[in-house]
Amino acid sequence: MPLDIKSGTIELAHGSGGRAMSQLIDQLFLPAFNNKYLNQKNDQALVTIPGQRIVIATDSHVVSPLFFPGGDIGSLSVHGTINDVVMSGAKPLFLTAGFILEEGFPLAELQRIVLSMAEAAKNCQTPIVTGDTKVVEKGHGDGVYINTTGIGVVSNGLSLSPTNIQAGDKILISGTIGDHGTTILASRQNMNFCSDLVSDSQALHDLVSVMVEAVPNIRCMRDPTRGGLGATLNELSQSAKVGMMLDETAIPVKETVTAITELLGLDPMYMANEGKLVCICPPQHSKSLLAVMRSHLKGREAAIIGEVIEDEHQFVLLKTGFGGKRIIDWRYSDPLPRIC
């Protein structure tokens, strides 16, 4: 019996392991993800991995709203995990996907999400080779949650890690900060912002590939997702037991992001990114690396934003455009808008 994708909804039966679940897999997931591993319909995928240094990353995706300007939970769940894999310098090979669906969720929306996921995976040449679906009762989920796991291989000679970071190294960012977090905030139901802002959600495998080829001794890379650039740099500082000094005027921020965060009393430094990377590299290679990044479509607005320094407190510091200095603190949780 064909699924009524146009007007049907997710039912508990779709997670029961019976025929309903099989229909959902055969008619919605398989045609979208379509690859030889998944099409075997085993509980696992048997794959061959060339080389020996394997990277595995997993990420669960919960986002509200599910569809936002510049992406949706489907593409985001691919980009997020691919980016976690490639920050090691790896080439991504395979993805897995686990869905938690809420009873009553429209099949048409699920298909839209799954097709978007499939397209994102195809664009990264990384097939989704195995998966799982569960259904929770209505009211026990938020429509769709997606977990993805990615597997990749790192070529010999590459060893990216925060422990490589040394005082004097340069800090680079691949583009404007805060686009994703601000887009999500602005597209929530109770916000009446009209803006042309879109999420930066994108996979960075190709940018990373040209970067590690040009400068194999990059110290470390990380994608500043939740918590934004502020949290990521603090994590790196603490892992490497160093300080950092940033130049506020060098950090690229879109005018719309500045405007929206300004209105809400928030700081772009702590807003999430889903298609940007931070890179630390030895000072002598920073200019050539910057040139390589800027010549790539996904790094056109890359900039050197600061320098690693010796600091017993392991603070991330900022020289403000106004001429003063301050700490970029590691926030305890999400920033909350201020009253006035």
Place this chain on the structure above:
Amino acid sequence: MKYVNEFRDGKKAEQLAKLIATEAKPEREYRLMEFCGGHTHTIFRYGIDDLLPSNIKMLHGPGCPVCVLPMKRIDAAIELALSPNNILCSYGDMLRIPGRARMSLQKAKSKGADVRMIYSPAEVITIAENEPDKKIIFFAVGFETTTPPTAVVLDQAIKSGLKNLFVFCNHVLTPPAITGILEPAKQKNITLLDGLIGPGHVSVVTGTLPYEKLANTYQTPITITGFEPLDILQSIYMLIKQINAGTCRVENQYTRAVNIQGNTKAQALMSKYFELRDSFEWRGLGEMPYSAIKIKSKYAHLDAEKHFTLVERTGTDNKACECPAVLTGQKSPTACKLFNNPCTPENPLGSCMVSSEGACAAYYTYRRNIKIKNVDSTNNQLRSANKHAS
């Protein structure tokens, strides 16, 4: 960004800083207080005090609405939120404020309370319309800046005939708070401040008139000031000039937003719905007469304090907490024994650590301990590298 970048221009800041350094007499100290938490936030966020001569001391005032709300009012809000049929609507930065026994609205939410973070009070009306079977309570907090929007909520609730909307009014007034700081010093015959950086957004509503009496009574120059970093630097320059000239006038630096009369429409709406309280407790400052407002008895059916039975508990602050001295400009946050250990923004023990506008939170977040060499040379090199690559 237009209307923002102009007020954050590093070159203009440098020029103003030079003017200030020339005007400030090296043989004396200038003690200036910024009243508003918004000013405190700007000073730290842009590192304004790095641009000032060392004999200009910035003291941080009590103008952080979140910081001055006493614990018992937070407890009452939490209690209202925990009641099964209620929805409590609150501004974002109230959610983490600790009440009694380390409880907060955010923790209440995780225990099942329906707490909604709102960006605009207009949302409260929509929620009340969409949830006719629930009681919607607006946790109204703030100085004269946020009071008119609360009056609009009351106005709209009446016009739409909403029976399920209540306002828990905690609005406080600025002039009594300034009196609360300057009067004790006057009685002891000491000069606490040489000048006051007066409220910006509050003054958009009130106008500059209410400050004339304060400047005169306490012989303190006051400059009504905007919230951009250049506004604050210019205001400091204006105050230093007044102090040197020995004048005590109210001056308006924030002319693009503030006039003498203020927003008379907002004032009329406030007078329609609110009246003075005889007394109100401020966290850190204690009871102050006529320092807050309540909903007029004519509109008691919209007043959460009248509709619900609120148990007043006496939650007390940590005894070692120096917030009262910090809020009144007598001590710096770092002089408090609790600062940074154990009192932090994650674990705030005193009122000044709870909001990002509180002086202690601003110190913790932006300053803690900055001793870095060769900043300028590092950043000049960066600029040249980026320029070279573009």
